[in-house]
Amino acid sequence: MTAPASEFVHKPKQIDFDTAASVPVAALTAWQGIFDHGKLASGQRILITGASGAVGSMAVQLAKNKGARVIGTGSGRNEEFVRKLGADEFIDYKKEKFEEKVRDLDVVFDTVGGDTQERAFQTLKGGGFLVSTVSPPSAEKAKEFGVTVAMVQMMPKPDQLVEINRLVESGKLKVRVATVLPLAEVKKAHQLSAAGHADGKIILRP
Numbered sequence: 338m339t340a341p342a343s344e345f346v347h348k349p350k351q352i353d354f355d356t357a358a359s360v361p362v363a364a365l366t367a368w369q370g371i372f373d374h375g376k377l378a379s380g381q382r383i384l385i386t387g388a389s390g391a392v393g394s395m396a397v398q399l400a401k402n403k404g405a406r407v408i409g410t411g412s413g414r415n416e417e418f419v420r421k422l423g424a425d426e427f428i429d430y431k432k433e434k435f436e437e438k439v440r441d442l443d444v445v446f447d448t449v450g451g452d453t454q455e456r457a458f459q460t461l462k463g464g465g466f467l468v469s470t471v472s473p474p475s476a477e478k479a480k481e482f483g484v485t486v487a488m489v490q491m492m493p494k495p496d497q498l499v500e501i502n503r504l505v506e507s508g509k510l511k512v513r514v515a516t517v518l519p520l521a522e523v524k525k526a527h528q529l530s531a532a533g534h535a536d537g538k539i540i541l542r543p
């Protein structure tokens with residue numbers, strides 16, 4: 338695979354290539370979602386839906402590292418994992434409705450989409466931000482609730498990746514590799530990913 342040299346950075350030394358391969362897309366998506374679009378600042382409160390996923394788990398750690406109060410959603414089996422990443426609160430989406438538990442938030446970072454994204458509007462304060470990795474949130478609802486909405490289209494930004502790698506090297510950003518498969522099993526990898534319950538990144542090895 339080729340790309341402009343300006344888009345490459347050195348991988349963090351402490352992690353192997355499989356783990357390193359799982360960093361850029363997930364971490365840059367989270368970084369650009371919560372900081373570039375969501376304008377997350379220290380002391381603010383953020384809801385991260387799908388906090389146990391590849392992107393969500395990066396977002397939890399980046400937000401926590403920024404000094405935000407983090408509320409993550411996921412299924413019960415991932416509660417301990419998400420709390421260990423630094424989430425202050427965990428909401429089990431199979432048992433509870435997050436919109437009944439949190440309100441007046443500064444930022445929602447949505448990695449689930451659909452009905453989850455629709456309901457997230459109710460949790461924001463006026464002037465808040467709803468950023469999704471899945472689909473563009475409704476402009477009509479944004480007007481109704483007085484919030485700013487955006488969808489992240491992850492871009493390779495080496496300066497951000499350098500910052501991200503520093504966090505990996507200092508142990509402040511942990512990476513979750515779900516499984517490593519040979520390239521010949523690309524179909525299985527795709528099915529795993531599409532099912533939406535992979536528990537981390539799926540790595541294909543040539």
Ligand SMILES: NC(=O)c1ccc[n+]([C@@H]2O[C@H](COP(=O)([O-])OP(=O)(O)OC[C@H]3O[C@@H](n4cnc5c(N)ncnc54)[C@H](OP(=O)(O)O)[C@@H]3O)[C@@H](O)[C@H]2O)c1
Nearest residue numbers: 366387389390391392411412430448470489490491533534
């Ligand atoms: N726009 C971009 O640039 C960009 C970049 C990267 C990814 N994406 C998109 O972002 C989304 C997330 O990607 P990912 O790699 O993080 O996916 P992932 O690793 O498959 O994670 C999805 C997570 O969401 C959880 N989940 C499923 N339904 C949920 C619900 N209703 N409420 C709360 N959590 C729920 C799952 O946990 P359980 O298994 O416990 O249910 C799983 O841990 C995907 O749609 C992907 O295509 C977009």
